Amino acid sequence: MRLVGRYKWAAGLVVLGITLPYWLLHDSFWLSVGTEALVYMAAASAWNILSGFGGQTSFGNSIFFGIGAYCVALLPVRHGWNPWLALLAGAVLAVVVSVVIGGLMFRARGIYFALGTFALTLILQILAEHYQWITGGDVGITSSAVSGGLAELYMSAAAYYYAALILVVIVVFVAHRVLHSTLGLSLRSVRDDERAAAACGVRIFKVKVVGFAITAGLTALAGGLYFEIVGFIDPTSAFGQTVATEIAVLAIVGGGGTLAGPIVGAVILVPLQQALGSGGLVALPNGLSLVIYGAIIVGILWWDPRGMVHLARAGRGLVVSRTRRSASEEDTRPSGASPSGAGHSMGPSQASPPESPPGRAPGLEGETAGSSLGEGDVRLGRENG
Amino acid sequence: MTAFIQVIVAGLLVGTVYGLFSSGLTVIFGVTRVVNFAHGDFVTLGMYAAVVLYSNYRLSPVIGIFPIVAGSFVLGYVLYRVIIQRTLKRGNVGGEEAQYGQLMLTLGLSTVIANALLLKFGPGPRSVQGVLGGVYNLGGVRVNESQLVAFVISGIAFAGLYLLVEKTYFGKAVRATVDDREMASMLGINIERVFAVAFGIGIALAGAAGAVLTTYFTVTPTVGEGFLVIAFVVVVMGGLGNIVGAMAAGLVAGVIQEVTATYVSLDLENAAIFAAFIIVLAFRPNGLFGRQVMS
Numbered sequence: 001m002r003l004v005g006r007y008k009w010a011a012g013l014v015v016l017g018i019t020l021p022y023w024l025l026h027d028s029f030w031l032s033v034g035t036e037a038l039v040y041m042a043a044a045s046a047w048n049i050l051s052g053f054g055g056q057t058s059f060g061n062s063i064f065f066g067i068g069a070y071c072v073a074l075l076p077v078r079h080g081w082n083p084w085l086a087l088l089a090g091a092v093l094a095v096v097v098s099v100v101i102g103g104l105m106f107r108a109r110g111i112y113f114a115l116g117t118f119a120l121t122l123i124l125q126i127l128a129e130h131y132q133w134i135t136g137g138d139v140g141i142t143s144s145a146v147s148g149g150l151a152e153l154y155m156s157a158a159a160y161y162y163a164a165l166i167l168v169v170i171v172v173f174v175a176h177r178v179l180h181s182t183l184g185l186s187l188r189s190v191r192d193d194e195r196a197a198a199a200c201g202v203r204i205f206k207v208k209v210v211g212f213a214i215t216a217g218l219t220a221l222a223g224g225l226y227f228e229i230v231g232f233i234d235p236t237s238a239f240g241q242t243v244a245t246e247i248a249v250l251a252i253v254g255g256g257g258t259l260a261g262p263i264v265g266a267v268i269l270v271p272l273q274q275a276l277g278s279g280g281l282v283a284l285p286n287g288l289s290l291v292i293y294g295a296i297i298v299g300i301l302w303w304d305p306r307g308m309v310h311l312a313r314a315g316r317g318l319v320v321s322r323t324r325r326s327a328s329e330e331d332t333r334p335s336g337a338s339p340s341g342a343g344h345s346m347g348p349s350q351a352s353p354p355e356s357p358p359g360r361a362p363g364l365e366g367e368t369a370g371s372s373l374g375e376g377d378v379r380l381g382r383e384n385g
Numbered sequence: 386m387t388a389f390i391q392v393i394v395a396g397l398l399v400g401t402v403y404g405l406f407s408s409g410l411t412v413i414f415g416v417t418r419v420v421n422f423a424h425g426d427f428v429t430l431g432m433y434a435a436v437v438l439y440s441n442y443r444l445s446p447v448i449g450i451f452p453i454v455a456g457s458f459v460l461g462y463v464l465y466r467v468i469i470q471r472t473l474k475r476g477n478v479g480g481e482e483a484q485y486g487q488l489m490l491t492l493g494l495s496t497v498i499a500n501a502l503l504l505k506f507g508p509g510p511r512s513v514q515g516v517l518g519g520v521y522n523l524g525g526v527r528v529n530e531s532q533l534v535a536f537v538i539s540g541i542a543f544a545g546l547y548l549l550v551e552k553t554y555f556g557k558a559v560r561a562t563v564d565d566r567e568m569a570s571m572l573g574i575n576i577e578r579v580f581a582v583a584f585g586i587g588i589a590l591a592g593a594a595g596a597v598l599t600t601y602f603t604v605t606p607t608v609g610e611g612f613l614v615i616a617f618v619v620v621v622m623g624g625l626g627n628i629v630g631a632m633a634a635g636l637v638a639g640v641i642q643e644v645t646a647t648y649v650s651l652d653l654e655n656a657a658i659f660a661a662f663i664i665v666l667a668f669r670p671n672g673l674f675g676r677q678v679m680s
Contacts, residue, residue, distance in 0.1 A: 057485050104663070104667045105663075105666065105667065107666075107667060107670050108666045108667070108670045109670070111420055111484075111488075111625070112621060112625075112666055112670055114488075115617050115618075115621055115666075116662070116663060116666045118614070118617070119614070119617070119618060119659040119662050119663055120659070120663060122614060122655070122656075122659055123656050123659045123660060123663070126652065126653060126655060126656040126659075127653075127656060129652065130650065130652055130653055130656075241610055241614075245492060248485075248489070249489055249492065252485050252486060252488075252489045253489060256485060285504060286503060286504065286507075286508070287500040287501065287502075287503035287504035287606075288500070288504055289500075290496050290497075290499075290500035290503075291496075291497050291500045291501050291504065293496065294493040294494065294495070294496030294497035294500065295493070295497050296493075297489065297490070297492075297493035297496070298468065298490055298493040298494055298497065301472065301486045301487070301489055301490040301493065302468055302471060302472065302490060304486075305472045305484075305485075305486025305487055305490065306486055307486065
């Protein structure tokens with residue numbers, strides 16, 4: 001019953017996504033907003049695999065986004081590749097790069113890893129601006145300049161929308177499979193307590209690298225598709241600060257670590273930003289739109305730092321009893337007394353047991369592990385310190 | 386040789402200012418564990434405040450720094466109490482689970498501040514012109530008066546911070562809170578107040594750095610992005626929470642930047658700092674100066 005119910009939701013969402021252009025996204029503005037939301041949804045869902053499930057928050061996924069975009073922009077022109085092949089090549093290159101970065105950066109934990117990946121993507125931005133003979137520098141690459149290769153790829157706006165939708169389905173499916181596999185369980189155990197996970201036999205480094213590689217490959221696909229849709233890429237829109245943080249913002253504000261979080265985040269925040277921005281519904285003075293957007297994000301996180309999914313859940317919790325919720329949830333976060341808040345100070349007792357059967361882990365294991373801990377959050381100060 | 390010394394001196398002069406706002410970021414992180422993505426924008430805010438004080442009241446940034454520091458402190462204190470405090474302790478949401486939410490919250494705050502400045506002042510560059518325009522020649526090494534003043538003021542402000550943390554009763558409470566929150570709380574330290582004051586001090590240091598920077602650095606609403614990234618790099622290189630480390634790493638960053646700009650390429654100056662940062666992270670994940678926190 002549970003499984004049927006869950007897939008009903010997924011099927012419903014897919015049907016909604018397919019039919020959306022016919023009853024809501026009539027004009028080209030909203031169709032392009034919808035397409036952009038889907039591309040970012042894919043990138044945010046991919047981010048979620050390493051950073052949400054595995055807790056290794058990355059602010060550098062624009063590295064892979066940019067690699068994907070530049071591969072699709074450059075390979076067809078310089079070497080006459082088929083654009084779809086270039087898309088795949090971007091994914092492969094991103095996986096290779098992620099393994100190198102992982103080897104370098106996974107010694108650093110928590111916020112150090114986040115800031116390290118952030119610095120890496122900014123280095124790539126600066127290098128892309130510096131080596132103009134490869135990237136075209138600040139001028140960027142437009143797909144009209146990319147003659148031949150992409151011309152055959154020319155599609156209608158609706159076709160781009162469906163291409164993005166297919167990508168989202170692929171990414172969310174992969175995320176779902178990962179979440180319910182041994183890898184997903186290992187990732188979550190690493191997130192909750194790295195030392196305890198290691199003690200239970202989880203090969204931490206390998207788990208992180210594999211998670212990172214999956215995230216990187218999928219993000220590169222999103223980046224490649226982004227270039228095909230928008231038709232323009234420059235160092236800032238590939239590797240810049242805004243892309244780097246946007247991917248993480250959508251996932252975290254939506255609800256990091258849950259399958260639904262990045263989807264909710266992209267569905268709500270991308271259209272919001274576009275509607276407020278220039279060319280949107282309202283003509284706001286320069287700057288005000290982002291003031292409002294930023295204030296909304298601050299407001300959401302002020303209300304619940306775990307994101308919108310938890311906001312919605314809190315509302316629903318008033319109606320549905322806790323036991324029923326924990327049985328029907330796709331949530332990977334422990335919904336009880338928040339054991340992950342206890343950090344390293346609580347010792348190995350609270351790790352998710354890696355040997356429990358993969359299929360039934362979400363929602364269940366957190367409830368039991370959390371109840372015995374109580375107020376973990378007070379000692380947080382010692383983490384990282 | 387004189388040319389090389391010139392480069393090093395220029396690096397040290399700008400590095401002191403980096404060290405100053407970075408020590409603000411490190412105080413905030415060390416005490417409250419909040420990673421403040423809006424830190425660079427508080428530097429920008431300090432810069433605009435100095436510009437306004439100068440253009441409206443003819444107040445030189447050397448004097449204007451006092452109201453700016455006071456205002457920044459109050460702003461930081463209030464922001465902490467109103468917005469951030471709530472996210473640190475809320476029902477059953479653990480701190481670590483909320484950490485990235487907090488981080489995104491400060492990122493949202495950064496968007497709000499930068500764009501509010503854009504709304505108010507427009508995208509064009511602003512600066513304080515006509516103060517501290519002198520150039521000194523010290524044995525062949527040219528030093529701008531404005532940079533020298535910024536250096537001295539940053540040094541004084543940093544010394545003040547150091548004495549505050551090391552020598553005062555409040556500093557003792559801060560260090561106790563950093564060491565062990567629970568125990569500090571049990572001993573009667575009002576840790577929420579310590580957090581709020583520490584946040585205020587961190588923002589005040591950012592404001593002070595902004596005020597001295599305006600004498601030789603033009604300001605636009607988005608300059609904060611650059612400062613933020615430099616501050617992150619400096620703070621991690623110095624060891625998160627280590628104020629002396631932050632100042633030392635600030636000097637290192639300034640020198641790396643100037644040397645790269647002179648001998649490699651101007652547009653790669655920040656790439657060199659970031660590369661140094663990656664190397665430090667990969668080989669000394671706890672910073673150049675180890676783990677010690679505020680002591």
